[in-house]
Amino acid sequence: MTQQVLVRHRSRTRASSAPAVRRVRARKGHAAAVLVAPYVLLLLVGGLIPTGYAVVKSLQNEAETGFGGLSSYQRVAGDFRFVETFANVALVLCVWMPLLLTAAVVLALLVDASPRRFGASMRFVYYLPGAFAGIANFMLWLFLLNPGQSPVDFLWHGFGYTSLNEVAQPGNLPFIIAAMLFFQGTGTWVVVLCGGLNGIPDELLEAAKMDGATAWGVVWSVKLPMIRPWLGYMTLLNLAYGFQLFLEPQVLGQVTHGLISPQWTPNQLSFTYAYQILDTPAAAAMSVILLLVTLGLGLLVVHRSRLFQDER
Amino acid sequence: MLSPRLGRIGRITTLLLVAAAFAYPLLAFLAVAFRHDDGLASTGPTLDNAADNWQSVLAFNDGVFLSWLTNSIIVASTGSLIAVVAALPAGYALARLRFRGRRLLRFLTLLTMVIPNTVLVIPIYLEVSAVGAVNNLWVVGLLMGFFPFGVYLAYIHFKTTLPNQIVESARLDGLTDVQTFFKIALPISKQAVALVGFFSFVANWTNYFLPLVLLPLSNSTTVSVGLQQLVSSSPLFDPTNAAGLDVRLYAPHLALATLVTTLPVLIVFVLAQRYLVRGQTLGAVKG
Incomplete structure (x- = not known):
């Protein structure tokens, strides 16, 4: 043909x-x-x-009456919470990203190597928490984190915590949020990666086996390279997700009554400028800064993973 | 090197252990919804308790919970329908046609795809209020229809699974590019439709910020914002405020309400699952 x-x-x-x-x-x-x-x-x-x-x-001035140059950027960057918010997000990403990437790849490969029915049901179980994205996941975690009600209360007692406020203390926040994100997001990526692995033509896998490749060899030299664009995309999307964090620290701050700073992430700082300080140019400046940061990271990953590459 | 048998046992054990770690908190949470709790005493899980809890959730603010659910369904389905209708042809054009502005459009798709959507919430609010469309469900649905990730998925789909020779032969048979898309590309793209529809529905359903800002009235908002209203009016977290309420919601009520909000996502997943994982479009090349 x-x-x-x-x-x-x-x-x-x-x-x-x-x-x-x-x-x-x-x-x-x-x-x-x-x-x-x-x-x-x-x-x-x-x-x-x-x-x-x-x-x-x-680029407007604070009174929004005319051009203000970079003054709103100066106000935001001069805010004592500015650096702190980025450090907080970086901490969450440091804990969360390696865990997510490793677990999603390993689980997808294991599911892919399993018989159809068993693999599919495992994949479904991993995906289940994905239905609990956002506020629903938060509600679940509110219950998990509360030593009085939690099914993992042995864990909290092991740390010597007896109340939600002790568990959700600021020092634990990067780990708590990383755990929330890991729980809700990993399964979705297992599904995506399994789709990618399924798309590998059988001939390719058989050819590799004929050439005497071991199971590990096939994973390393055929499967991983084939899902590499997806891995790049996954990294990109999740980095961006990390920088838009708002809901989790915000609502956790509300229910623990001020235990956690209401300006824990850059987005919360932006929100504070928009709705409490009522400084719209500063809120916009914060948005633009966030935009540039995520864009820089994104372009780096896109470039490295050859996303959107023109093959023709 | 591990023996195949040991490898197999290791694989199955790992998969099952991880599954248990994911399922245990969910099951425990599910059990809470079937308990009874009135702030004084709490009893074990039964079906009757769940029914009572559901009545209390419904009674909260004269059944506002059902309005929230309806609003969420309207907004999320409108959004994902628009996303599919816009993303499939755009992804096809980006992957298969050469036109002026193609590189720019591809770049902008990527750009908006990585912008955290909350970054745009305040500017979008100003834009929407400038045209007086705040508190309009359809406007929120329309805005949710902008789903660059869907265009990217469609682009990847057409790039990797639609063979060039099929497009070329359609062209030689005298079909225009638009006809080729509708008659040749679209019919073998169930998987891409499912992917885009599924991911956008989930994103819309769980979206918190857009409805929070664009649907500020308490009974015209979506269920994701509504859940937070339930939490903040629960005596568990705000005893003073909750003392004045007719309906007091405790952990079982909150858990049940949360579980109900996750049902649509699960249903959509089950419907879309077979398309999500099967590279069935490859059949068109192999066959």
Whole structure:
């Protein structure tokens, strides 16, 4: 079939004249415009216009009456909590990311190596907590963290904790949040990676076995390289997720009545500027800073994992 | 080197242990929903208790919980429907067509994909309130329809699983690019539709910030924001405020309400699961 297509393709190319090629190109441009139009509209309304607005807003002066240069950035960066919020996020990421990457890859490989039915049911169990994303996961953890009710109360008693406020003390927060994120997110990535592993053509795996590769050899030289784009994407998305942390420290702070700083993450600081200090330019500046940080990280990962690479 | 048998035992043990570690907290949480607790005494799990707890959740603020659930369903389904309708053709065009602005669009997709969505919440709020559309469920649904990750998934899908020769032969048969998308590419893309629909539905359902800011009225918001209202009015965490309420919610009520909010996500997962993991589009090439 492939050869036939190629032959037909060649004969047609030879016959086409320059104006015809131009016509085809114009039509293609038109087709592409039709196909991308709905998305472009959403991109404008949900992404570009608000982003542009944040940049413009961040360059206003504090009274929002005129141009303020970088003064709002100076206000935000000069805030005594500024560095602390980024340090907090970095701590969470240091605990969470290695755990997540290792566990997701190992579990996906193990599931992939298992018989269909058993593997599928394990994958389903790992995914279950994913249904508890966001506030639902938080509710579950509120119960897990409370020594009075927790099914893991032996753990808290082992540490000598007797109340929620002792468990959720600020020093433990990076670990608690990392555990929350690990619990809710790992299964989803196992599902994604299993999809990637399933997509590997059988011929490739058989060829590797014929060449005498061991099970480890196949994992190392066939499976891992094939899911590498997904690993890059996973790292990227989760780094970004780390920087948007808000819900967990915010609500945990509320239920422990001020035990945790209401400005624990950069986003909480931004939120404080917007809704409590009512300094919109500073809130916008904080948003732009966060945007640049996540974008820098993102581009690095994209570059290294060859995401969106043009093969043609 | 491990013997195959030892390897097999190790693999099964690891998978089962991890499964137990994930399932145990969930099961324990599930059991709480079936307990009775009125702040004075608590009793073991029974079905009757769960039914009573459910009545209390429903009674809270004249059944606001059901309104929250309805709002969530409207917003999340609208959002994922729009996401699928926009992402599939866009992903196809990015992967298979050459057009001016393609690189830019790809770059912008990537850019908006990595922007934490909360970064945009305040600017989006200003944009929406400028056109007077705050407190409108459909506007929230529309905004949730912007799902660059879905475009990326569709892009990867068409790039990796749609063979070039199929597209080329469709072109030679006289189909336009738009026709090729609808008649050839879309019918073999159930998996991509499921992926985009599934991920966007879950993201919409669990979204907390957008509804928090764009649906500020307490009974017109979604269930994710609503759950937090339940927690903050529980005597467990705010005894003074809760003393004045008719319906007092304790751990079992909160657990039950939480479990109910996770059901739609589970249902969608079960519906989408077979597409999520099967690389079935490969069949078109192999066959």
